[in-house]
Amino acid sequence: MNVWTVAEGSSPSDIALYSLSKIVAHIGTQDFTSGVLREINRGLAAGSWSVYRTSGRRLPVCYLSNSYKRRDTTGRCFLAYREGLYREDRTFDALEGSKGQDIRILHITAGEVRNPEHRRVIYEHHRLRERLSAARLAGDGSILSVNLYRHDDQPAYRECDLQLFEHLSRGLFASVERQIALQPGMEQDGAGAQSSIADLPQDAHREALRHLAPDMPAREMEVSLRLLRGMSHDGIACDLGIGATTVKTYRNRAFARLGIHHNNELFALVLQHRDALLRR
Incomplete structure (x- = not known):
């Protein structure tokens, strides 16, 4: 050998x-x-x-x-x-x-x-x-x-x-x-939600987030909107011209306002808001 x-x-x-x-x-x-x-x-x-x-x-x-x-x-x-x-x-x-x-x-x-x-x-x-x-x-x-x-x-x-x-x-x-x-960076059980989220216009994302967290600051909103588009922390950092650590900070603050911890919960909240509007 x-x-x-x-x-x-x-x-x-x-x-x-x-x-x-x-x-x-x-x-x-x-x-x-x-x-x-x-x-x-x-x-x-x-x-x-x-x-x-x-x-x-x-x-x-x-x-x-x-x-x-x-x-x-x-x-x-x-x-x-x-x-x-x-x-x-x-x-x-x-x-x-x-x-x-x-x-x-x-x-x-x-x-x-x-x-x-x-x-x-x-x-x-x-x-x-x-x-x-x-x-x-x-x-x-x-x-x-x-x-x-x-x-x-x-x-x-x-x-x-x-x-x-x-x-x-x-x-x-x-x-x-x-x-x-x-990079979509979601937990696996969020993958199905992402495709449904992609069918919604961007204005609908913003409207849903404003309804769910009326006091959400602009930066937290922009980070959340990009998460809904499937962007990673690195991609969001590059897109907004801020550091990846700062992106995580805004993400955590937004999630705290919404009472969630994971990306798939964010997708689910927005889809639930859409479904509630459709049932009216």
């Missing part, structure tokens, strides 16, 4: 495999965003990262974002992007003509961002020097993108870094997709 220890290795493929073995362990956990970014930084330095879906026809959706050993401004960046910059975002033009399962690697420096406003508001204001993205074009024309950013205080990406990201990209992309699939 032969026995040996698995070596970490030093080639880009070896480092990528080692990082991926650690990344997979974070899937489904609450620390996915911070944990995965930490594992990426084992071999590929990134000051921050984000995962979002964008389309020129509708508002982009941020699934997760975080920063590594620095103040996190990724939520503010996405808020500025969603306010209109996404409409003029030409950084994904290279995906045109790609096939449904193709993952393309994009490397762009701040100076290469064509839209001056996009460059100024996102890259220059937040001191981002460049972006590495693994992106895929979906059948509906939207683009899912996993993005790593280096900041002005970090050196530029080298050729070996680009090779490492290429080796890392497919497994990282698959891990992110799996995390997104799990």
Whole structure:
């Protein structure tokens, strides 16, 4: 019998495999965003990262974002992007003509961002020097993108870094997709309620919450509305430009007002309110 220890290795493929073995362990956990970014930084330095879906026809959706050993401004960046910059975002033009399962690697420096406003508001204001993205074009024309950013205080990406990201990209992309699939973040018995909730217009969600908790402050309301849309804490944090810990605080306060403890109870309350109105 032969026995040996698995070596970490030093080639880009070896480092990528080692990082991926650690990344997979974070899937489904609450620390996915911070944990995965930490594992990426084992071999590929990134000051921050984000995962979002964008389309020129509708508002982009941020699934997760975080920063590594620095103040996190990724939520503010996405808020500025969603306010209109996404409409003029030409950084994904290279995906045109790609096939449904193709993952393309994009490397762009701040100076290469064509839209001056996009460059100024996102890259220059937040001191981002460049972006590495693994992106895929979906059948509906939207683009899912996993993005790593280096900041002005970090050196530029080298050729070996680009090779490492290429080796890392497919497994990282698959891990992110799996995390997104799990992100609705509900207990299993809440899954059925979510599909029914999705059939309600957003105004009906707000009306129900106002009826159930008339004194609910705006921030608690916005967090609750996003929970009803199936968003995770990370996604809500990115969407509102606040920290994930702050999201949990608002969630807990809202749930205390409503006398509940879990997401599925929130869905049930809103559906019960709808049913009560239908019976009148």
